[in-house]
Each structure stands twice: as C-alpha cells, then as structure tokens.
Amino acid sequence: MVPDNKKKEIKMIELYRVSTESEALTIKSLLSSHGIQCLLKANIDHSVYPFTVDGLGEVRIMVMNKDMKESIKILQSYTKDE
Numbered sequence: 462m463v464p465d466n467k468k469k470e471i472k473m474i475e476l477y478r479v480s481t482e483s484e485a486l487t488i489k490s491l492l493s494s495h496g497i498q499c500l501l502k503a504n505i506d507h508s509v510y511p512f513t514v515d516g517l518g519e520v521r522i523m524v525m526n527k528d529m530k531e532s533i534k535i536l537q538s539y540t541k542d543e
Contacts, residue, residue, distance in 0.1 A: 473524065476524045476533070476536075477536065478520070478521050489501060491535065491539065499528075499532075501520050502521045503520045
C-alpha cells in the first residue's frame with residue numbers, strides 16, 4: 462500500500478471543447494493512439510439532442526493533468542498541417 466504522503470493527486474482537466482461528438486471521438490482516438498487516456502464530458506446526451514445550441518451540446522475532452530502538455534503538442538502537430 463502506498464503511504465498518503467507519496468500518493469500523487471491525479472486531476473482531470475479540460476484539454477479542448479468541440480461542438481460535436483464525432484469531433485470528440487476523433488480527438489479521443491488520436492490521443493489514445495499516443496497512449497493518452499481521456500474522458501469525454503457533455504451536459505446533454507447526444508443521442509437525444511444531436512446538436513449544439515449556445516454551447517449546450519459541447520463536448521469537453523478531459524485529460525489527466527500529467528498528460529496535458531503532451532496532449533497539446535499532439536493536437537498542435539495535427540492542426541498546423543491544415
């Protein structure tokens with residue numbers, strides 16, 4: 462068992478927001494292919510409301526705080542090619 466003073470706090474922080482679930486799944490797949498786990502969070506279920514109104518349907522891509530810098534580099538390397 463790991464002593465309390467040696468445990469690192471793992472926090473999930475927002476990396477990026479997109480307006481569709483398909484965009485979020487693409488980014489999640491990209492990060493996963495580089496060994497980075499992420500969670501997708503949304504305020505509504507996209508199977509019920511498959512659209513975004515004033516940010517209501519946005520999907521937030523969450524990564525662990527330790528993976529944030531690497532995740533940003535990965536996204537930047539793919540977006541600067543466009």
